[in-house]
Amino acid sequence: MHQKSSISTRLTLALALVFPLTVMAQVKVGVTLATTGPAASLGIPERNTVALLPNEIAGQKVEYIVLDDATDTTQAVKNTRKLITEDKVDVVIGTSVTPGSLAMIDVAAESKVPMISVAASARIVDPMDDKRKWVFKTPQNDALMATALADAMKKKNYKKLGFIGFADAYGDGWLAVMKDAAQKQGIEIVAVEKYARNDTSVTGQVLKLVGAKPDAILIAGAGTPAALPQKELIARGYKGQIFQTHGAANNDFLRVCGKDCEGTMLPAGPMLVASQMPDSNPVKASAMDYVKKYEAAHGAGSISTFGGHLWDAGQLVVTAVPVALKTGAKPGTPEFRAALRDAIENVKNLPVSHGVFNMSPTDHAGFDDRARVIVKVDGGKWVYQPGL
Incomplete structure (x- = not known):
């Protein structure tokens, strides 16, 4: 009996050595969006975009947990607390609108979990302080x-x-x-x-x-x-x-x-009229990459700039996770979340669907003039206005 027990123990250890990835914690990305309520036209394409993000980054499995906050500030805060305390996510993406995103800041900061908003107001990341050091956003200020x-x-x-x-x-x-x-x-x-x-x-x-x-x-x-x-x-x-x-x-x-x-x-953002821009535009290629992926899944003409903001948030995560992993920190730990925050803050020259990110300790939006164009509604379509 003792010999069989010893063999079983050795076999268990051997399997653990051969298949170490099976016991590794996976990266968890929590997402709260306004997929119902007044801002549903923002949240639905954002939710659709989550499905286009990679399920593996740098050999690490990634799980996305998506919740609907119904364009309600109180629910956005509740969702954020749930994602952090119950689901133990490493980063929170959301929410779709400014009031909810502003209310989520306290939760992210007190939990020391990086947050990437897909709402527009500069107040989400400015003025920079001890709370906003944990917060980033992808829409243009x-x-x-x-x-x-x-x-x-x-x-x-x-x-x-x-x-x-x-x-x-x-x-x-x-x-x-x-x-x-x-x-x-x-x-x-x-x-x-x-x-x-x-x-x-x-x-x-x-x-x-x-x-x-x-x-x-x-x-x-x-x-x-x-x-x-x-x-x-x-x-x-x-x-x-x-x-x-x-x-x-x-x-x-x-x-x-x-x-x-x-x-x-x-x-x-340039993504809205990417196909109309000259090839020399520094954002065209990265914008068209997202447009093609989204329209392949949802049909020609289905693209939305709001989905692009979620895609860009995803690209920040994709870029930052390998950097955070190199620190030796493990997903699911405070050390990894801090390393992920630091990695996002140091993203440089990253072309995405709406511009080129250059984050810094004083700028958690990271876009410049390359992230904007003027468009006009002509014949029921968005038309690029290069002279304005």
């Missing part, structure tokens, strides 16, 4: 996009601007950066209105905007709710130029807005 808009407005000789935006952190952030960008170009903001993401009417706000007689109006909304003010402005006979933010850069917005979108201009 709204300030970067506001500058592009102000430049285009100046070229069009617009002097007076009206503004209507979400009555939350997204709209407030855009108002702040647009005021600054407009002032630098000598553009006066003559009227400011707000509305909620789930409002069904903005007639009162639009009447006030039209009454101020601006040359152009900027709508600071995201997803399909951005169409509501646009349609009302057209219905009320507004003849000036309508601008949107990059939060409206998806096909669902075009579908809901219909013919009322024609002529609208907005800043967007």
